[in-house]
Amino acid sequence: MNADLVVAAARLWLGTPYRHQAATLGAGCDCLGLLRxxxxxxxxxxxxxxxPYRADIRDPAHAGALRAEAERFLVPVSGELAVGQVLLFRLNGMAEAKHCGILVGSDRFIHAQERLGVVEASLTEAWARRVSGRFGFPAAR
Known part of the structure; x- marks a missing residue:
């Protein structure tokens, strides 16, 4: 998929409030809702x-679900980070990815975060260490 189209689509969501399990532009979404x-x-x-899924990142019932669905619907990528890629993140030392975002610049990504909503953030060293998977949107569905 064209990276410029992915970035433009992600930037439409900036400022959308955080709402668990939601995926409605301007009204609310979580990190998965942003990807949806x-x-x-x-x-x-x-x-x-x-x-339905729980907001608790320690929820053992859905361990590995984010990666499994990414592998099912997206295209795994390797090599260098590239704009337009979906990034999966491990949080709080957990083994499985529980958060996701979209790379929109060499060191910038868009994600939905509790209390902040959808924001564009720096891919700091701390965030980069948590990346546990990278995927691209398929060329066609």
């Missing part, structure tokens, strides 16, 4: 109905 909304902009509809 960008997907809809790029392809027209979502590839699946997302089952």
């Amino acid at each position: 909304g960008v997907w809809r902009t790029l392809y027209g509809d979502e590839p699946m109905v997302v089952p």
Whole structure:
């Protein structure tokens, strides 16, 4: 998928409030909701109905689910970081990815964060250490 299209779609969401399990532009979303909304902009509809999930990142019932679905619907990438990639992050020393965002510059990414909503942030060394997977949006669906 064209990186400029991915970045433009992600930037539409800036300022959207944080809402767990939501994916509504301007009204609310969480990190997965941001990806779902960008997907809809790029392809027209979502590839699946997302089952309910808990906000607690320590929820063992969904360990590995974010990576599994990324592997199912997105394209794994290797090599250098590239604009337009979906980044999966481990949080709080957890083994499994529980957060995601979209790289929009060489050191900038967009993600949905509690209390902040959808923001563009610096990919600091601390964030970069937490990256546990990188994916691209498919060329066509």
